[in-house]
Amino acid sequence: MQNSTATAAKAVQLIAASERLTLDPFRDVDWSIEVEDDRQYHLPPEKLPLFGTPQWDAMSEAERRTYSRHECAAVCAAGIWFENKLMQIVLRHLATLPVTDPAHRYLLVEVADECRHSTMFGEYIRRAGTPTYAPESGGSGLDAVDDLPGGRAMGYLLILAVEELLDTTNRATMRDESIHPVSRQIAKLHVLEEARHVSFAKTYLTEMWPTLPESERAEAAAIAPFAVDYVARLMVNDDLYAELGIDGGGDAARANPHHQARIVGDLAKLTDFLTKLGVIDDTNRAGWVERGLAA
Ligand SMILES: [Fe+2]
Numbered sequence: 001m002q003n004s005t006a007t008a009a010k011a012v013q014l015i016a017a018s019e020r021l022t023l024d025p026f027r028d029v030d031w032s033i034e035v036e037d038d039r040q041y042h043l044p045p046e047k048l049p050l051f052g053t054p055q056w057d058a059m060s061e062a063e064r065r066t067y068s069r070h071e072c073a074a075v076c077a078a079g080i081w082f083e084n085k086l087m088q089i090v091l092r093h094l095a096t097l098p099v100t101d102p103a104h105r106y107l108l109v110e111v112a113d114e115c116r117h118s119t120m121f122g123e124y125i126r127r128a129g130t131p132t133y134a135p136e137s138g139g140s141g142l143d144a145v146d147d148l149p150g151g152r153a154m155g156y157l158l159i160l161a162v163e164e165l166l167d168t169t170n171r172a173t174m175r176d177e178s179i180h181p182v183s184r185q186i187a188k189l190h191v192l193e194e195a196r197h198v199s200f201a202k203t204y205l206t207e208m209w210p211t212l213p214e215s216e217r218a219e220a221a222a223i224a225p226f227a228v229d230y231v232a233r234l235m236v237n238d239d240l241y242a243e244l245g246i247d248g249g250g251d252a253a254r255a256n257p258h259h260q261a262r263i264v265g266d267l268a269k270l271t272d273f274l275t276k277l278g279v280i281d282d283t284n285r286a287g288w289v290e291r292g293l294a295a
């Protein structure tokens, strides 16, 4: 195994952190509160893809709150889909590690975290009174990520992209006292536990990226914006607009300058990190900007 001192030390630290704080969604979220209730927003309005569009302006306040419940269920569904894909990347990594490597134990903790998160997201959807939305790509995307140039590093780059993207919405949701309490509790649980996953992925990438051959780094850097774009596009789900009878909702969301700026903002921690790592530099930054992933 290549130089993995920092990753091993981080794994030891994160195992200890997990022992101090691991949450159980069936104990730490109050499911006695009715989820299918539109007296409150389920996500902050400014995090909704239609916010500020003519379709948004045409909705009553009650319709906007209902729409937020559907968007929250769609984000939960995307979360389940992402976590399934990310766990597969982590499990393939685990299969290559000796059991004596601290990362072996830590990555099992991370998979266990994701299993609880997905059961939590599923519980919200089951109680939300919405369809079980799913990303439209059907599920094959991200499956072959380890075969891309950069291999496992590309896998962790995508893990980080998903985690940073969801984290920003989660943080805004947990802090906003006007949001439905179940939605806030889910968001808080996810923020607290995902901080460890983000920390591991960043440490791993910081250590592994410079060890890749230069040609492979160049190829991986060229593919990275396409991969992150794929993930960011899953934040708009056409089925949801069809369900709610909002004509042209998906196209309006994708063309919405507020939504586009939100994606750039939500990815800022990722793009800053990738710039420090050298994945994004002056020669390729324009590609990230063109795809609406960076400013
Ligand atoms: Fe998670």
Ligand SMILES: [Fe+2]
Binding pocket: 114, 163, 194, 197
């Ligand atoms: Fe995670």
